[in-house]
Amino acid sequence: MNTRKRLQALRREASPVAVAAPEAVAMPDHPACMIGGGQMCEHALVDRDLNRMLFDYERTVRSRFTRIVDVLKHISTYQHDGNFTERAQQLAREQLGFDLPSQVLEDAWVCGLDLSALHSRCIFSALKASVENASTEQAGWRQRLPLDENFLRSCGYHTVDISPCSDGRLQGVSPYVLRILPGPNVRVKAYAGALFDVDVDVSDWAQREVERLSGAMVDGDRLNYLKIAVYHFSSSSPDGQGCAAHGSNDRQATEAALHRLQNELRTAIDQTFGAGAAPDVLLIGVDTDLDALRIHLPDGFGELNAHRYFETAQVYRDTLGLAPDAARARIAGIVADAEGMGGWGQGNGRMHDGMRRLVLALAEANLSQVEYVIKHHTGRYATIGHDEECIVAGEALRPLQLRNLFYFAHLNTIEEGAPDMDVGINIFSKLNVAHGLPVPVLVHFEYDVRIPQSRERAIARGRRVRDAIESRYPDLAARGLLNCAIAVSERDGDERCAFVADDAVDDH
């Protein structure tokens, strides 16, 4: 039970709004693993060491957040004591690993301790601490993730551009669910409903294409760009805990993402730059209860189909108990069978070898995540709904990707990103505002240290977006229920999540 969960439990009498109540769901514990007596849910293709490392990391990061409410409640009890500030800082350092903003503590004698301000600032500090410690805390699992840059290049891809839904449950999708190593060649741009911005993608694609065509990229002549859209659904609560942006209708989520990939992105690039220029695309659904995948298979022309897919929960069940080689052969058979589905038959040919290599690797790697949820989260996540700690708006905090840690809206302006931001604010109205807690919003942008003024421009962009958020939700802002902070990171560099002075986290 995490930080806010405890607070919510305490406040439950006062407020009838319960979020993501797991006790309401009556389902089998291990939906991906229904076994007889004496059998074990231990698949031959699962990397259990990697899973333990990932789970240690998940616990480490999550504990930074779960302790916040307890520490604040404890501190609150002696806010009128003489040595309050010193005691509070000592406890924060011991329990949370960071200082509290001293001005807030020192002002407590006037109107009492401002716990809602402290809560947001602790969330930001915990985010920052997680980013700062990422290279140490992730060292173990980063080198074991199977889909690293070299593997992706061996499939023919120099860049993988992933657009999951903004939903917090998708924010661990790259390292956990897909087991793709986050790095400079992997971009995550989240949008409500996975409805990515086609113009932004064309621009990002074109800039990588210049590097490829100019010869600046090693082996550029045989490499391509891959765009993946990731929609989601909930197998145990299909009408309640699916994608809010699509009214929890997974058919609609599938069709919308498919249309954007194929009829908008691919067509735009082919029509503008010549047939065949379009990047490869892949469509993946995630069952957020289990982190199991629905992988849609491209045909020989790279075209997708809503009905041509296979599901890894079924793959897990079908191959459990098989030796590795037999399991791999069976998976290849399942994929080959799935290629014949969807009404088009095999008239358009089968997907190319690089894509097949990637799809098979994704399927196999996800078996580890399915078993991760079985072993470390009792088969289905205890919290199948929203449970984010904050909103991140702007560009991804690349070193920090974890399920339900934050809601992430990739955007450059609130004017364009308003629908994504509105969904996030709506989620936090229930998660936080209904319980008297403010919505913490981290506005984050990256800069390129080689480019003059790039850092200054990133900060200016952060301030502009912060101002636009405060203008868009004036009621929340006026009631102190919206706490925005601005941070910038050097792209692929050393300065990470540096908070910008003049906002909520700069005075300690």
Add this chain to the structure above:
Amino acid sequence: MNTRKRLQALRREASPVAVAAPEAVAMPDHPACMIGGGQMCEHALVDRDLNRMLFDYERTVRSRFTRIVDVLKHISTYQHDGNFTERAQQLAREQLGFDLPSQVLEDAWVCGLDLSALHSRCIFSALKASVENASTEQAGWRQRLPLDENFLRSCGYHTVDISPCSDGRLQGVSPYVLRILPGPNVRVKAYAGALFDVDVDVSDWAQREVERLSGAMVDGDRLNYLKIAVYHFSSSSPDGQGCAAHGSNDRQATEAALHRLQNELRTAIDQTFGAGAAPDVLLIGVDTDLDALRIHLPDGFGELNAHRYFETAQVYRDTLGLAPDAARARIAGIVADAEGMGGWGQGNGRMHDGMRRLVLALAEANLSQVEYVIKHHTGRYATIGHDEECIVAGEALRPLQLRNLFYFAHLNTIEEGAPDMDVGINIFSKLNVAHGLPVPVLVHFEYDVRIPQSRERAIARGRRVRDAIESRYPDLAARGLLNCAIAVSERDGDERCAFVADDAVDDH
């Protein structure tokens, strides 16, 4: 004297705010041409036929706007007559060439004729009529403009991307001042103070670079992208009628545009895509009194300098009376002398041959524009200040480029383009609002007919920007002093400036 000028004259007693009062300036009539008795201001390198065509075109377009106030005042006198609507429409058709919105006429019996709404809608209709008639009305001069696509390619440029100031006085800069033929290879993106958006430019450059490197562009291997920034100043009123975004300080305008071209745009591209990738850049100042140029000369590395330039008003004076060949030789000498200026000497070498060809052509072509102002505008424009009819926000109305016809803010969102929009609204507060007239704002975007949903997205973008404008200036909007319309055009296609239903100009 144009439409609003007449209205302003009528209202002058009521309002002490006079805009751009030419009568306050006491200066020589023909500052670029100071001659003795018996001499003529007729330069051997000027294309007088082209100038006549351009002047006919200027008069034709401008007359669509100048008649509006007279027609509205005339109509107003019989607004309570029985056959008002029919008479009004007949007069509008005869005098203006378009119908008035009939609902506004029919509602006149209730509270009187809504002249301010009619005024904006007539401005939009006149814009549309000018766009619709462009191919006919421009046919003569388009084929005579010296710097056409072939010429630019002969200088080594597949694309010329021009960022003038948003100021209306710069909105004829391509066909008139620079004599560059507007076409698909020429882009105009205006920003207050010529301070273009580097990220937008990198994206535009990269998309053309993909076409070039992929082999889709003819002779792409020897062609480059050229970015031109155009700042401006006023020789007769340097402190009053220069660039508002730079406090009418031309030194500041020069340095800011130079920095953006060189230290931001070129460095960003060289650092990201490898040294040598950056496009060529050129910096040009325009004396908006005379339409004469200050051309800054790149060195052998393509680097610019605030002090290494020559001025075409001086070139005109220095070469007046010479035969064509002698004049051209003299211009080449002036340019060669200028290359030695600016403190760096010739240590970095001289500009490359293609750039020299372009600079010499720009200098020669601008002599025609200098003489255009001498012959057709008495040597210095009667109105040296602002005199725009409306604001255009979004993307350029490519078929319509004329001095002081509109203020143009190139933008995708008001959130990013707010500084440019604010300058425009401030100008129209004096031009229009102070006289009781609303500010007409045309929000215009282009679409690519080959790309699915491109038109729909352009319309949605237009509505989003329109809404953001109305939110940013709520006082004007509430008082009916802000009239926005939305239009879209097919890029390089047949649908041009099509107004979108649900806004100010759709019901006739």
